[in-house]
Amino acid sequence: MINTGGWLTEESFHQKYSMGFKVKAHLHTEQTKYQKIDVYETESVGRMLLLDGKTMVSDKDEFVYHEVVSHIPYMVSRSCKKVLIIGGGDGGVVREFVKHPDIERVDLVEIDERVIEVSKKYFPDCTSGLSDPRVRVLPEDGFAFIKRAKAEYDIIVVDSTDPVDFASGLFTDEFYQDVYNALTEEGIMMNQTENPFLDEWGIKNIYNNMRKVFPQVYSFNAPMLIYPGVYWTFGFSSKKYRPTDLNPDKLQHMNSLERSLKWYNMDWHRGTFSISNFHKKMIGQV
Amino acid sequence: MINTGGWLTEESFHQKYSMGFKVKAHLHTEQTKYQKIDVYETESVGRMLLLDGKTMVSDKDEFVYHEVVSHIPYMVSRSCKKVLIIGGGDGGVVREFVKHPDIERVDLVEIDERVIEVSKKYFPDCTSGLSDPRVRVLPEDGFAFIKRAKAEYDIIVVDSTDPVDFASGLFTDEFYQDVYNALTEEGIMMNQTENPFLDEWGIKNIYNNMRKVFPQVYSFNAPMLIYPGVYWTFGFSSKKYRPTDLNPDKLQHMNSLERSLKWYNMDWHRGTFSISNFHKKMIGQV
Numbered sequence: 001m002i003n004t005g006g007w008l009t010e011e012s013f014h015q016k017y018s019m020g021f022k023v024k025a026h027l028h029t030e031q032t033k034y035q036k037i038d039v040y041e042t043e044s045v046g047r048m049l050l051l052d053g054k055t056m057v058s059d060k061d062e063f064v065y066h067e068v069v070s071h072i073p074y075m076v077s078r079s080c081k082k083v084l085i086i087g088g089g090d091g092g093v094v095r096e097f098v099k100h101p102d103i104e105r106v107d108l109v110e111i112d113e114r115v116i117e118v119s120k121k122y123f124p125d126c127t128s129g130l131s132d133p134r135v136r137v138l139p140e141d142g143f144a145f146i147k148r149a150k151a152e153y154d155i156i157v158v159d160s161t162d163p164v165d166f167a168s169g170l171f172t173d174e175f176y177q178d179v180y181n182a183l184t185e186e187g188i189m190m191n192q193t194e195n196p197f198l199d200e201w202g203i204k205n206i207y208n209n210m211r212k213v214f215p216q217v218y219s220f221n222a223p224m225l226i227y228p229g230v231y232w233t234f235g236f237s238s239k240k241y242r243p244t245d246l247n248p249d250k251l252q253h254m255n256s257l258e259r260s261l262k263w264y265n266m267d268w269h270r271g272t273f274s275i276s277n278f279h280k281k282m283i284g285q286v
Numbered sequence: 287m288i289n290t291g292g293w294l295t296e297e298s299f300h301q302k303y304s305m306g307f308k309v310k311a312h313l314h315t316e317q318t319k320y321q322k323i324d325v326y327e328t329e330s331v332g333r334m335l336l337l338d339g340k341t342m343v344s345d346k347d348e349f350v351y352h353e354v355v356s357h358i359p360y361m362v363s364r365s366c367k368k369v370l371i372i373g374g375g376d377g378g379v380v381r382e383f384v385k386h387p388d389i390e391r392v393d394l395v396e397i398d399e400r401v402i403e404v405s406k407k408y409f410p411d412c413t414s415g416l417s418d419p420r421v422r423v424l425p426e427d428g429f430a431f432i433k434r435a436k437a438e439y440d441i442i443v444v445d446s447t448d449p450v451d452f453a454s455g456l457f458t459d460e461f462y463q464d465v466y467n468a469l470t471e472e473g474i475m476m477n478q479t480e481n482p483f484l485d486e487w488g489i490k491n492i493y494n495n496m497r498k499v500f501p502q503v504y505s506f507n508a509p510m511l512i513y514p515g516v517y518w519t520f521g522f523s524s525k526k527y528r529p530t531d532l533n534p535d536k537l538q539h540m541n542s543l544e545r546s547l548k549w550y551n552m553d554w555h556r557g558t559f560s561i562s563n564f565h566k567k568m569i570g571q572v
Contacts, residue, residue: 015308016330017307017308017330022302230509231511263563263564264563267560271557272557276549278349278350278549
């Protein structure tokens with residue numbers, strides 16, 4: 001991340017491709033016990049949160065990521081009482097899950113409490129769900145937390161950064177096995193799985209690891225303007241249901257809710273798992 | 287487009303967002319009667335063609351654009367004898383259409399013959415279809431050409447640059463009316479319609495203009511890694527058929543062909559028109 005001539009630039013971790021955002025102001029910077037947190041005001045994407053120089057959340061596109069990783073598994077799940085989010089201290093995923101009245105508990109495990117506090121100040125819309133009485137914010141290490149949980153959660157969202165440094169552990173089959181064990185017998189895991197144009201080897205490896213553990217592994221994409229290469233892939237791993245098996249009992253609820261959503265609708269949900277030859281090849285499906 | 291420290295950078299035409307590609311070599315540069323042509327060898331996307339500093343074609347992602355604007359309308363058309371491509375001197379769209387044996391004629395109208403010659407030298411795979419006996423390369427002004435054609439083409443692809451300078455004329459309702467008149471009574475127009483995250487006003491305007499002329503206007507997206515913002519939208523405008531009305535007589539042919547394609551498959555085709563709430567809003571559909 002370099003700041004030259006008012007441009008904030010992130011290079012992909014392969015350092016061959018970069019994105020730049022015209023900056024208005026550097027609103028916040030701090031070094032926590034775990035990482036460096038920065039908040040910028042930009043001309044192109046509004047406010048933007050960075051962790052160790054990597055773009056995480058922006059006003060412009062946060063709704064895409066947060067809506068797709070929450071409403072897709074919710075609509076497939078038959079019963080969805082308890083949800084776990086690992087990472088995701090910005091609160092955006094929580095905000096989406098608490099839109100569903102039948103969900104009884106949302107646990108957010110975020111190791112760095114400062115991410116939550118900085119997000120509350122600069123991204124109040126993202127964190128608006130954290131005050132819901134069904135939400136528990138747990139400032140713990142996700143790796144340790146997931147090992148203790150057994151057959152407890154209906155949906156687990158792994159809201160991770162790139163598979164480098166300590167986050168690389170969130171892309172191993174050992175970790176996926178822990179997630180599997182923490183899920184109920186119809187449980188679903190959602191995770192972000194990088195950009196296939198820029199990370200061909202990595203993404204194949206991620207999906208191979210998911211397939212070692214889950215009987216049903218699918219992939220879809222949604223654009224994340226502030227992530228390198230924008231074409232972002234996500235994984236849907238399930239013990240039982242396929243991602244296009246929408247729960248008929250929830251159709252009426254979502255029919256009404258989806259009018260207020262910015263990205264998700266059920267028509268898009270049903271279509272997005274019909275992936276291109278390129279996408280299939282990159283995840284090792286052909 | 288700036289070249290600093292071995293990085294080639296393109297800013298979006300709103301100059302708030304940029305992309306950078308690590309450069310290995312500057313292979314070609316020339317000023318033609320119409321524009322500046324450059325070819326770079328990059329580390330991230332292989333060879334890349336630029337016109338007036340704007341990224342046009344790269345080895346890495348050219349197949350996406352070229353396959354989607356050709357095979358989608360081909361599969362919807364009931365009879366497809368004659369195809370017109372306006373612009374597209376790199377030849378990639380032609381290469382895809384000539385994969386269909388029932389097409390009798392492909393006319394490529396490209397005002398700048400130098401684009402074709404430079405592409406032949408540096409992108410031989412893209413231009414490989416130009417030697418097909420069914421192809422006519424016409425070095426003419428697309429605006430003048432389209433005004434003369436009447437009820438002649440089954441598919442017209444407008445392979446344009448951004449709606450700035452002289453290319454802005456390719457996004458007006460006057461031009462779309464000329465395309466409409468040049469199409470047969472079941473004709474289909476395909477065009478690229480920019481990135482909605484970066485060009486909210488422009489894209490609504492483009493779709494409004496298309497709707498003034500065509501009874502059926504639809505939109506989908508496919509990623510173009512070298513275009514600003516990557517999430518790229520395309521228009522499907524038709525006199526009769528909807529984009530998911532695949533021609534049953536062509537299913538067997540495509541079933542066999544799609545195995546050799548890099549992006550397109552019929553399953554993706556059927557799903558990609560199920561667009562998100564964001565996409566609908568940006569094209570003025572809701």
